Amino acid sequence: MSENRSNPEPVLPRAWPFEEARKLAEHVDARAAARPDDAPGPALLETGYGPSGLPHIGTFGEVARTSWVRQAYTALTGRPTRLLAFSDDMDALRKVPDNVPNRDLLEKYIGQPLSRVPDPFGTHESFAAHNNARLCSFLDSFGFEYEFASSTTYYTSGRFDAALKRVLEVHDEILAVILPTLGPDRRATYSPVLPLHPRTGEVMQVKMDAIDAAAGTVRWTDAEGETFETPVTGGHAKMQWKADWAMRWYALGVDYEMSGKDLIDSVRLSGRICRILGGTPPAGLTYELFLDENGQKISKSKGNGLSVEEWLRYAPQESLGQFMFNQPQRAKRLFFDVIPKTADDYLTHVEKAKALQAADSDSADLKANPAWFIHKGHIPTDAGSPVPFGMLLNLASVANAETPEVLWGFIRRYDASVSPESHPMLAHLVSHAIAYYADFVRPAKTFRAPTEQERAALVDLEDALRGYRGEAADAATLQNLVFEIGKRHAFEPLRSWFGCLYEVLLGQKEGPRFGGFVALYGVAETVALIEAALLRNSQA
Numbered sequence: 001m002s003e004n005r006s007n008p009e010p011v012l013p014r015a016w017p018f019e020e021a022r023k024l025a026e027h028v029d030a031r032a033a034a035r036p037d038d039a040p041g042p043a044l045l046e047t048g049y050g051p052s053g054l055p056h057i058g059t060f061g062e063v064a065r066t067s068w069v070r071q072a073y074t075a076l077t078g079r080p081t082r083l084l085a086f087s088d089d090m091d092a093l094r095k096v097p098d099n100v101p102n103r104d105l106l107e108k109y110i111g112q113p114l115s116r117v118p119d120p121f122g123t124h125e126s127f128a129a130h131n132n133a134r135l136c137s138f139l140d141s142f143g144f145e146y147e148f149a150s151s152t153t154y155y156t157s158g159r160f161d162a163a164l165k166r167v168l169e170v171h172d173e174i175l176a177v178i179l180p181t182l183g184p185d186r187r188a189t190y191s192p193v194l195p196l197h198p199r200t201g202e203v204m205q206v207k208m209d210a211i212d213a214a215a216g217t218v219r220w221t222d223a224e225g226e227t228f229e230t231p232v233t234g235g236h237a238k239m240q241w242k243a244d245w246a247m248r249w250y251a252l253g254v255d256y257e258m259s260g261k262d263l264i265d266s267v268r269l270s271g272r273i274c275r276i277l278g279g280t281p282p283a284g285l286t287y288e289l290f291l292d293e294n295g296q297k298i299s300k301s302k303g304n305g306l307s308v309e310e311w312l313r314y315a316p317q318e319s320l321g322q323f324m325f326n327q328p329q330r331a332k333r334l335f336f337d338v339i340p341k342t343a344d345d346y347l348t349h350v351e352k353a354k355a356l357q358a359a360d361s362d363s364a365d366l367k368a369n370p371a372w373f374i375h376k377g378h379i380p381t382d383a384g385s386p387v388p389f390g391m392l393l394n395l396a397s398v399a400n401a402e403t404p405e406v407l408w409g410f411i412r413r414y415d416a417s418v419s420p421e422s423h424p425m426l427a428h429l430v431s432h433a434i435a436y437y438a439d440f441v442r443p444a445k446t447f448r449a450p451t452e453q454e455r456a457a458l459v460d461l462e463d464a465l466r467g468y469r470g471e472a473a474d475a476a477t478l479q480n481l482v483f484e485i486g487k488r489h490a491f492e493p494l495r496s497w498f499g500c501l502y503e504v505l506l507g508q509k510e511g512p513r514f515g516g517f518v519a520l521y522g523v524a525e526t527v528a529l530i531e532a533a534l535l536r537n538s539q540a
Helices: 016-034 057-075 101-109 127-140 151-155 160-168 171-181 186-191 239-251 263-276 308-313 317-325 337-361 370-376 387-400 404-416 426-446 452-466 475-488 493-507 512-519 523-539
Strands: 043-049 081-087 147-150 191-194 208-212 217-220 227-231 238-240
Touching: 016 043, 016 263, 043 057, 043 101, 057 081, 057 127, 057 308, 057 426, 081 127, 127 147, 127 452, 147 151, 147 337, 151 227, 160 191, 160 238, 160 239, 160 263, 160 523, 171 239, 171 404, 186 263, 191 387, 238 239, 239 263, 239 426, 308 337, 308 426, 317 337, 337 387, 337 426, 387 426, 387 512, 404 426, 404 512, 452 475, 452 493, 452 523, 475 512, 493 512, 493 523, 512 523
Parallel strands: 043 081, 081 147
Antiparallel strands: 191 238, 208 217, 217 227
């Protein structure tokens, strides 16, 4: 009996994009096995965008996450990929968004394809063109590699013609899938085909009087009682939402597309329709939704939650990537208060990734690190920062810093070798910390008086720092000093001692490792900070 010498499967890095990449590879292999005569092409990954509202941070998140699956797939298989950012700009305008100018201008275009609706901003030929440009602009600013696709262009150019004729051949089978999911009124008029009215241009949601699959036409009657014969090809008609998604998967051979939890039923139904057409639904991930400060789903039409521009005012773009990478299948609040921790999470990961890359640039541990994805497989040597973002915020708070120069004064005293040129990420963080402090920290600062136990411990800490003779920048020694005073004064739990330091001295609920803060702010300055707090509270 011969020994089995086959090579074991490589161990996947413990990161969700590699799990998705494995699913994608299995899908592509199955497609190739089913059609052995077809020349294998790149795996096609798709993201969808509805340009009825301005692009929002969730749109960015879907492109970022899909790009990371693409990166993992190439690392896993060595095969090429394509990413199609598809805009549904032939969809009808259903309502006027709340967050656009000249809203009255758009009212009379309700029901028209978005690519025929005027741009309320006055900068592009249509509302869809404006929003498509916004989408491409911020995707480009993050360096995503993608191909932009317009639904209007694909329909009018004939790219979908063969698939649309196939829809007519199986029209009744598609109805059998969709109709049971609709209410009585909607069932009475539903068709997967939406003809464009030849005079008004409106996207018509009407019952089909007749289907001619051989001719590629549908017959229907408008509200005035006039009957029309419309070809489904050449942009004279488009598909209803779930059927449109399925038709696109079938026509383009999409291999992978992720979607939000709110679209689970739509994915299931579109998958059934894709199979009826003769295609195979793509592999994909169902991600959880982002929530605003009130726990409500963010919406591009409402404009709630955070925009990309707002995030980038308060933290570097790498931190936004970190937020999108973290646990995509768990719902997360997307509001200003998540930014500092996310920025520091990124800094922690990037330092680990640099060490891993130096040891073995092909290690599974490196490829499981979020920074490996955020930096597209190679961590720059100047990535990261010797000072955490949270520490900079606290420094800005106690120094009442209004300009970056104030923080750089403390940083240079802490480490004279550090400069904006040598540490560009730190330079970005300093500027972001000033903005975040001004808008969020300073307005929320609330100091409280210490208890008798806390007052005694603060006096003890003040005395210990006055007598400190170690290296001024020795954060570890200073942290141990603070720790020992907390134990000596019997704080239970010990973290309540650090809570006292944050609330009494800094005016906030949370803070950095206090020893590191003392090292950065200065021993003498911290003594003065304690002294001022005790004096303030003794006079209250």
